[in-house]
Amino acid sequence: MSVQSPTLGRCGRVYIVFRREFRSYFATPLAAVFLVIFLFLAGLFTFNIGSLYERGQADLRPFFQFVPWLFLLILPAISMRLWAEERRTGTIELLVTLPFALSDLVLGKFFAAWAFAVVAILLTIPFWFTLAWLGDPDHGALCTGYLATILLAGFMLSIGALISAWTKNQVIAFVLSVAVSFIILLLGYPAALDVVRAFAPSGVIESLASTSALTHFDALMRGVVDLRDVLYFVLGMAVFLWLNTAVIDWKKSD
Amino acid sequence: MLTLRDICKTYGSITAVDALSLEVRAGEIFGLLGPNGAGKSTTIAIATGLVAPTSGVVDLLSLGSPSQASVRRHLGLAPQEITLYGELTARENLLFFASLYGVANAAARVDSLLQLVELDARAKSRVSTFSGGMKRRLNLAAALVHDPQLLLLDEPTAGVDPQSRNRILELVRTLAAQGKTIVYTTHYMEEAARICHRVAIVDHGRLLDVGTPNELIARHGGSSVVVVIRGDAELRVVTVDPAGEVARQLSSGGVTGIRVEQPDLEAVFLKLTGRSLRE
Incomplete structure (x- = not known):
């Protein structure tokens, strides 16, 4: 007699993996510590270093300008454990022999990490309330700014998840994720492009800039929702998650 | 039930499994006996679809290779390493795997399994607080959660105390009595002699002989x-x-x-x- 039900679909499995993974963040005080550090640094960058009050403008430009660089250190700390931990504990051996597609696991774990990052981002919403209380901000621009921030977080987490799938060592996963994300961000940083501009033709500069997450993030942050910018992040995530699945399949017997 | 025909697995110049052929019959406890590095775990990994053989054929229940997800649904695996989440309770661990398999009435199934492995009293304890023997028993329960026809147990008594070992061996016998087919790898020959209906002895990835313990002793024991x-x-x-x-x-x-x-x-x-x- 079988106890299995044929009704559980792909979404159901993704949700089950998502739920377990998301809950695991809160199984230890680590999640609270992480959120506190993130909020502290976001506040520091926005109000102190970014001089939100002194600027006299009702926008969150200091927050949005600093958040990619904050993500550079914070998000790899979330993504480094996604697969490296499963490899270290050996649970991956059982997971990859379960009778369903590996992509279900990849999606469930990724969405959990992204949801955790979104919780952290949404905890900065009081910054928005502060602006609305002090002045008359452009709420549409703030909305697209937060959309860009959430998309950037997903994009960087998908890179981190791919790297985590590659190694058993969480420290290596963290360092490599920081390095790769740094390069992808740096390609869109004007000062970095100026260095390349000295010896590369303008076509190359434009191509480099268009591959950077920072370029597309800045475009959305200004309040203009261009579908190409949104697609950049969505397709980027899809590609990295597809590669993540391929790496798990390739290294499943390691 | 499970057929391995002329299985070879090489990693570069190293041959982990060398032309291995086995036929595991329905309802038996089949022991895969060999020293460390003999190729037991690789054979199990091939039988679960985790590792693709370099050559040869694997067939489960005449349904085809376990590399297909639909075929893997019929087997349960308790790997050599403990594959449980330490931050979850025993019950949460089993519920997680039961949910992934889409087990109908998962809560009742999990409760009955916790009773079977005598961990019902610790159902709400975190697995990280369990002894090695308790983790092994829960690992076994996780492999059973979807009621598979074939159970692959890779050294299920490794690193446990004698009392837990006895419990696990009794449990394996109980499962066989309930009609499960079990492939049991071990390097403890006394365990194989005690519970296995038939035993295959492997070394350097090759099958040296297969038969009941008495047959093997009669043939080679002197x-x-x-x-x-x-x-x-x-x-x-x-x-x-x-x-x-x-x-x-x-x-x-x-x-x-x-x-x-x-x-x-x-x-x-x-x-x-x-x-x-x-x-």
Whole structure:
């Protein structure tokens, strides 16, 4: 007699993996510590270093300008454990022999990490309330700014998840994720492009800039929702998650 | 139930499994016996679809290769490593795997499994607080959660105390009595002799022989030794007919003690491979 039900679909499995993974963040005080550090640094960058009050403008430009660089250190700390931990504990051996597609696991774990990052981002919403209380901000621009921030977080987490799938060592996963994300961000940083501009033709500069997450993030942050910018992040995530699945399949017997 | 035909697995110049053919019959406990590095775990990994063989055919229940997800649904795996989430309770761990399999009435199924492995009293304890033996039993329950027809147990008693080992062995016997087919790898020959209906001895990735423990002992175990004690003197008589020799010695009188040392699977293994099981 079988106890299995044929009704559980792909979404159901993704949700089950998502739920377990998301809950695991809160199984230890680590999640609270992480959120506190993130909020502290976001506040520091926005109000102190970014001089939100002194600027006299009702926008969150200091927050949005600093958040990619904050993500550079914070998000790899979330993504480094996604697969490296499963490899270290050996649970991956059982997971990859379960009778369903590996992509279900990849999606469930990724969405959990992204949801955790979104919780952290949404905890900065009081910054928005502060602006609305002090002045008359452009709420549409703030909305697209937060959309860009959430998309950037997903994009960087998908890179981190791919790297985590590659190694058993969480420290290596963290360092490599920081390095790769740094390069992808740096390609869109004007000062970095100026260095390349000295010896590369303008076509190359434009191509480099268009591959950077920072370029597309800045475009959305200004309040203009261009579908190409949104697609950049969505397709980027899809590609990295597809590669993540391929790496798990390739290294499943390691 | 499970057929491996001419399976080879090579990693570069290293041959982990060398032309291995096995036929596991429905309802039996099939022991895969060999020292560390003999190719047992690779064979199990091939049987689960985790590792693709370099050549050869794997078939489960005449449905095809376990590399297909639909075929893997019929097997349960308890890997050599503990594959549980330490931050979850015993019940949450089983519910997680039951949910992934889409088990109907998962809560009731999980509760019955916790009773089966005698962990119902610790159902709400975090797995990180469990002893090695308790983790092993829960690992076994996780492999059973979807009620598979074939159970692959890779060294399920590794690193556990004798009491937990006995519990696990009894559990395996209970599962076999319930109709499960079990492939059991171990390098403890006494476990194999105790619970397995048939045993395959492998070394260097090759199948050396397969049969019931008694058949293997009869084929390769050699002679028995009758130890006869007369006062302070001990006489060791090598014989192929221990019962007859005991009768002869007793009838000759003056015997103060007598015992028979029969060949076991360890002796079989030594004969076949020239080395101990635990080397």
